[in-house]
Amino acid sequence: MAPRQPSPARRGANVVRVAGFPARAGSGWGQEARRLAALNAAALAIAGDLDLDRVLEKILKTAARLVGARYGALGIPDGHGGFGRFLTVGISEQRADRIGALPRVHGVLGALVSKGKPIRARDIRRHPDFSWYPEHHPEMIEFLGVPIRHRATVLGNLFFSGARGGLFTAEDQKLVEMLAAHAGVAITTAQLYADAQQLAMLEERSRVARELHDAVSQTLFSLVYEARAAADRVQTNPQAAVAHLAQVQQQAAGALEEMRNLVLALQPKSLERDGLAATLRDHVDGLRRIHQAAIEARIDEADRLAPDQQLAVLRIAQEALHNAVKHAGAVPIHLDLRHGSDATRLVVRDEGPGFDVKTMARTRRTVGLHAMRDRAHAIGATLTIESQMGGGSVIRLTLPGRRRST
Numbered sequence: 210m211a212p213r214q215p216s217p218a219r220r221g222a223n224v225v226r227v228a229g230f231p232a233r234a235g236s237g238w239g240q241e242a243r244r245l246a247a248l249n250a251a252a253l254a255i256a257g258d259l260d261l262d263r264v265l266e267k268i269l270k271t272a273a274r275l276v277g278a279r280y281g282a283l284g285i286p287d288g289h290g291g292f293g294r295f296l297t298v299g300i301s302e303q304r305a306d307r308i309g310a311l312p313r314v315h316g317v318l319g320a321l322v323s324k325g326k327p328i329r330a331r332d333i334r335r336h337p338d339f340s341w342y343p344e345h346h347p348e349m350i351e352f353l354g355v356p357i358r359h360r361a362t363v364l365g366n367l368f369f370s371g372a373r374g375g376l377f378t379a380e381d382q383k384l385v386e387m388l389a390a391h392a393g394v395a396i397t398t399a400q401l402y403a404d405a406q407q408l409a410m411l412e413e414r415s416r417v418a419r420e421l422h423d424a425v426s427q428t429l430f431s432l433v434y435e436a437r438a439a440a441d442r443v444q445t446n447p448q449a450a451v452a453h454l455a456q457v458q459q460q461a462a463g464a465l466e467e468m469r470n471l472v473l474a475l476q477p478k479s480l481e482r483d484g485l486a487a488t489l490r491d492h493v494d495g496l497r498r499i500h501q502a503a504i505e506a507r508i509d510e511a512d513r514l515a516p517d518q519q520l521a522v523l524r525i526a527q528e529a530l531h532n533a534v535k536h537a538g539a540v541p542i543h544l545d546l547r548h549g550s551d552a553t554r555l556v557v558r559d560e561g562p563g564f565d566v567k568t569m570a571r572t573r574r575t576v577g578l579h580a581m582r583d584r585a586h587a588i589g590a591t592l593t594i595e596s597q598m599g600g601g602s603v604i605r606l607t608l609p610g611r612r613r614s615t
Contacts, residue, residue, distance in 0.1 A: 533602070
């Protein structure tokens with residue numbers, strides 16, 4: 210298929226510049242002013258928003274609209290050869306299902322990340338880094354891709370195809386680069402926020418350590434005092450000495466119990482060592498402390514799941530809780546994990562604003578809902594998501610025919 214030819218308006222030689230952008234011939238100041246106004250509106254809309262998926266989706270849709278692209282995508286590599294986040298525009302839900310797996314970080318998409326330079330081509334199929342399109346993928350010819358970076362670090366890529374005017378211009382590239390810069394700031398801000406949450410968790414553990422030190426020091430001082438008093442009275446007043454020794458025994462038992470509890474609070478739970486119930490309960494406690502989340506958890510201790518099932522259930526529960534804390538706001542969140550004779554059932558429910566399930570398309574694939582579905586499928590479980598605007602959300606996982614671990 211021959212590349213589409215640029216429109217006459219784009220081939221003209223007369224060029225004017227507005228705020229550093231060369232205007233398309235014939236477009237005039239009005240069109241460029243509208244594009245810059247849209248760019249400014251997008252920047253204002255995403256400023257200060259800590260919801261990374263929402264910010265990236267806004268950037269992607271704004272860029273696609275401004276450059277007149279039929280197709281667009283924004284990808285953030287996961288560090289293992291794939292994309293941890295991959296948002297698209299212009300790909301229908303049905304087509305995304307037929308295409309299947311997410312793209313890998315190779316070919317042109319990999320070059321954007323590894324080389325860190327923009328790529329603008331009339332026909333991307335002729336680019337030396339182009340490899341192939343998977344089956345059912347739309348045939349894309351014109352291409353505009355830019356790396357998403359923050360300072361010297363490349364964090365992802367933003368790319369488009371299907372230029373309605375026949376090709377992408379240098380002006381289009383400049384606009385996308387500006388929005389990619391906003392994406393870089395948003396990704397970095399989100400990472401810093403996550404680091405801050407981790408730091409808060411560490412600070413909480415440090416606080417417990419200080420409590421352990423204070424409690425043990427005070428108790429040991431009291432034990433030393435009682436033991437010394439018993440020694441002083443053992444010859445002159447044996448009954449008083451026995452009373453002091455009884456006090457020593459009681460305080461020592463209390464100190465041992467308190468120390469055990471504090472050490473358990475300091476020690477992060479391990480799924481392999483402590484089991485699903487204890488690990489999940491520890492995660493819930495962390496969310497309560499860090500986010501002041503109102504989580505009511507009922508967790509069945511009678512767990513006989515196989516290790517792979519335990520891990521999948523844990524990760525699905527963690528992701529569901531994370532989404533509820535992130536999107537539902539300061540509302541009650543309920544977690545219920547039950548092991549029945551016929552199946553294991555996990556329910557995570559919140560009373561937040563809810564969302565339209567149909568809009569959470571496969572074309573907006575992130576490590577959230579998509580990963581939960583994959584994990585459920587891998588262990589033979591079913592996952593359902595129920596939500597409506599203003600009606601809260603419910604995530605249900607049903608794992609039938611539990612295998613007994615050996």
